Amino acid sequence: MALIEVENLHKTFRVARHHRGALGAIRSLVDRQYFDVHAVDGISFSIERGEMLGCLGPNGAGKSTTIKMLTGILVPSSGRIEVLGFEPYRRRKDVVRHIGVVFGQRTQLWWDLPLIESLDLLRYVYRVPAGRYEENLHAFRRLLDLDPFLNSPVRQLSLGQRMRGDLAAALLHDPSVLYLDEPTIGLDVVAKHRMRDFLRTLNRERGVTVLLTTHDMADVEQLCARLLIIDHGKLIYDGSLEAIRDRFGTERTLVVDLDEQNGAVNGPLDVPHAREIRADGPRRWLSFNRADTTAAELIAHVAARYRLRDLTIEEPEIEAIIRRIYEDSSGISSQTL
Amino acid sequence: MVRVSDDRASGGVTGRRAKDKGVQAKHPVSDPLALSPSQGGAAGPATGSGRAETDAGTFACAQDKGRNAGHADTGFAVRHRSFVPFAPASTGRHALHLWLAEAQVHAGLYRRLIGAQIRSQMQYKVSFVLRMLGSFAGNLIDFGAIAVLFNRIPALAGWSLPEVALLYGLSAVAFSIAELFAAALDNFAEYVESGSFDRVLTRPIGALFQVITEDFALRRLGRLSQGVLVFVVALGLLDVDWTWDKGLIMAVAIGSGAVIFFSIFVLGAAYCFWTIQGREAANIFTYGGDFMSSYPLDIYHGWLRRFVTFVLPLAFISYYPALYVLGRPDPLGLPGWVRLLSPLAALGMALLAWAGWTIGVRHYQSTGS
């Protein structure tokens, strides 16, 4: 059985409709109206032990809501979740003992206590044996470089420091699963890089199953073999990043620098199976489709007609691909990828 | 491939129920442990799946060893994780053992968590001392007002000043004990609104337990000491022939009263899962309840008296125990044994509070960001 199984999961929030204006507050009291927000609308997937998944989706897609249901914070409206064989909200304590959660937006630590004291308290909350606690603390102090702020109250920590503290706190009890909701939000380049290194190490050496949500495509590119894309509460893609690149990223770009010593080329370049999409002086961008021609062929054509100084091939940016998917997600959800 | 779920019909309530049965069947051994928030229930999936794994196999083993070796050092009476799934079905005695061990663990945890809170409160020593003095003085003035009242009239609905002081003292002591523990519930609406409650639900201990460990209102010791003072003075002034049963009734009344007040605090907090106005609603019953049970019920209207006797059992905090001790007649004309029912009233309120809380937690909606 898979480590995590989710079947036809729904979560609907009932939100009170607010009446506007001065009398609105009073009207809201007497005449309450609700409307439903279908935050998660029939999602199914399963996760095997040791996987590392990235979950993408535009704002309000339902990613955080899904994670909260997997953790047992929210009770699903319908559908089934099993984490380690338990339904999280029914057997919350049994499940959370084996999972770690980091919400990038909000700390899990005691605000007024020094980091080390928070960690120490969590040791008792999770009943981590002293020996194991020392080992883990030692490892995380090194891996996450906690020492400079170990004795500072959490409220004084910078965002990046706090995030490292939160990570350590979520991992002290050796969870088998780690959920990260936007773990790299607000981190600088170096900090992001270190965070990713850390997660990779964790997954490889400790076998921790990781599910993360993010808006940073690089997180997924560098960490996750498998990708979930959620939009409007529906799972619109479940598969590898390569597959999505092959399916949607068929357009590549050849960038050429023309040698214009013997006079400039006027107008767009004219080569078969490619079209110029941009020009900047002697530099031209030619878009071509994998299905129509190969890069080698195209280069041969261009070189035969024009004098070139330099050239490069640009792979489609994953950002652009994902953006396209978000933009017409309703279209592709009916197709088979 | 894309998986778009279309079997919505099967995801309904019936589908869920059927599934539950499946889960239970799969883990029959861990079910007795559902009673206690123990390690045991979780040991099933953890060790089972942990060992089956090849990649992290060595790690999982090391982890298990570490756990067993470390038990002595945790300071808790924790049972061996790996043994529990194979434990025989729990007998009554066994269950009691588990329960006691859990209680011990929670007491230790409470001390630790509260200790940390108090340490951080103590960072502001001066403010702490001032607030404590302020609360002591404020409450003393409060009682002074009653004393002044008695200067004008000799008795209140037939109750003398020392008798009213007994009611007042009982109620104040019970209330301030409850308040000491329930202080964190005061801000619970904000806690729910801000989504801080998420954090509580990600940890393997009781949610209510965690919330109340967020604050231990040492500053309210002022109120407690004032209550004790009034109570002791009342005992000194009263002309009561003290027998052991009367002493016991007083002690039980304080305990039961604290439980009743605490339960009302919890119900008020639970109400916050539905609406942010929970706090005001709770205040009516907590502070209002303290006020009501500080005076003889005789001064209130008949329906109100019946309400606090049969519906919200505030009368059992101070009034009925006081009737017993003072040997006064019951204006509602209930039989004598009714005066002994404080613990039962407390139990009822505690169960109600627990149910309300549990339903509330299920209702928790978190926040959108």
Ligand SMILES: Nc1ncnc2c1ncn2[C@@H]1O[C@H](COP(=O)(O)OP(=O)(O)OP(=O)(O)O)[C@@H](O)[C@H]1O
């Ligand atoms: N507690 C709540 N009450 C009401 N509506 C909610 C609540 N939480 C989430 N929602 C709504 O559910 C939808 C999904 O929200 P969710 O937070 O899961 O999105 P998300 O994918 O995490 O988005 P983001 O990338 O912006 O974090 C949104 O429309 C949001 O407004």
Ligand SMILES: [Mg+2]
């Ligand atoms: Mg989110």
